[in-house]
Amino acid sequence: MLKAKIFAVLVVVMLLGAGQACADVFTGTLFYTDFTGGQNINKVSYSYDSTTHALTLGAPTNVASANGADGIIFAPNGDLLVGGQGTPVVHEYTPTGTFVADGSANGPSFHLALDPSGAKVYTSNFGGPLEVLPFGPTIGNAVQHTITGPDTGLTQIAFGQNGKVFYVNGQPNGNGNVGFIDLSTFTSTRLYTTLGPAHGIIYDAFANKITLFGAGGVATIDPTTGLGLKTRLGINADFDQGAVDAFGHAFIAGNGQITFIDYSLTGDITDPTNLTKIVNGFGGIDDLAPLSGLGSSPVPEPATLLLIGSGLAGLSGIVWRRRHIK
Numbered sequence: 001m002l003k004a005k006i007f008a009v010l011v012v013v014m015l016l017g018a019g020q021a022c023a024d025v026f027t028g029t030l031f032y033t034d035f036t037g038g039q040n041i042n043k044v045s046y047s048y049d050s051t052t053h054a055l056t057l058g059a060p061t062n063v064a065s066a067n068g069a070d071g072i073i074f075a076p077n078g079d080l081l082v083g084g085q086g087t088p089v090v091h092e093y094t095p096t097g098t099f100v101a102d103g104s105a106n107g108p109s110f111h112l113a114l115d116p117s118g119a120k121v122y123t124s125n126f127g128g129p130l131e132v133l134p135f136g137p138t139i140g141n142a143v144q145h146t147i148t149g150p151d152t153g154l155t156q157i158a159f160g161q162n163g164k165v166f167y168v169n170g171q172p173n174g175n176g177n178v179g180f181i182d183l184s185t186f187t188s189t190r191l192y193t194t195l196g197p198a199h200g201i202i203y204d205a206f207a208n209k210i211t212l213f214g215a216g217g218v219a220t221i222d223p224t225t226g227l228g229l230k231t232r233l234g235i236n237a238d239f240d241q242g243a244v245d246a247f248g249h250a251f252i253a254g255n256g257q258i259t260f261i262d263y264s265l266t267g268d269i270t271d272p273t274n275l276t277k278i279v280n281g282f283g284g285i286d287d288l289a290p291l292s293g294l295g296s297s298p299v300p301e302p303a304t305l306l307l308i309g310s311g312l313a314g315l316s317g318i319v320w321r322r323r324h325i326k
Helices: 002-021 302-324
Strands: 025-034 041-049 054-057 061-064 072-074 080-083 089-093 099-104 112-114 120-123 130-134 143-145 156-159 165-169 176-182 187-195 200-204 209-214 217-221 230-232 242-244 249-254 257-262 275-279 285-288
Touching: 025 072, 025 249, 041 257, 054 275, 072 112, 080 112, 112 156, 156 200, 165 200, 165 209, 200 242, 209 242, 209 249, 249 285, 257 285
Parallel strands: none
Antiparallel strands: 025 041, 025 285, 041 054, 041 061, 072 080, 080 089, 089 099, 112 120, 120 130, 130 143, 156 165, 165 176, 176 187, 200 209, 209 217, 217 230, 242 249, 249 257, 257 275
């Protein structure tokens, strides 16, 4: 049994390795919200050639129009969950725009985070108490939790490593406080005060860092200790929330634009030598749904399936050669 488990792990590693090694073109879909109302839940396709460094974004397509939209993530069932902005709800829609349900919050709902269990969704007002909504089979109604400690409110949380949960507490769109939040006592422990790139926050498995976005800059810290702060400022005029894929590429919303950073070679999103591109034409863009990790789509894009298929083809060749080499 142990040998079988080890072999299974090796197969996964080989598939991922083979898929990444043969991938020169990365494609997918960005789901995002607009803070300006109207057609405020949208999507846009993207394609990035890592050899030529050509980045192409398609024409934005409306998915749904909600009564307020801000943070956006995917639920474990593949539906979209959208913070209600000034409206005290979290909306649930299918990826094609069919309304499913509204979960009541106790105040405005902005950024969202999915619990590792998949059974809870976290949201808050800017610098407000933490709202915890159950999920399954659809979004439920929130229970509000008061935050104690040096920060008595927060804007968003992110799950790091070794059970550590991080928070940002700040107003739009940056210069927030950053620290740990204990989700059993709802007590904050502040690490950084008035940090420029501190509005959006995620865990990036590619770099193994907690990554922050805000005030037109990015920052990273260790996902367990919260130490080792690195920043890159002055990338754009404004950043809200960003999304990273599993291959060292980031898309960041803000200033009516999508900013793209390729940090696949450096492994460090704050490195000023990284290729950076800014794409206009996204006037009211607010938040982007995650492309990897918690809150990302549980249904892989066709490009991801192609990578897995390439890995399988490579693995089958290895097996064939082993059988015929005596």
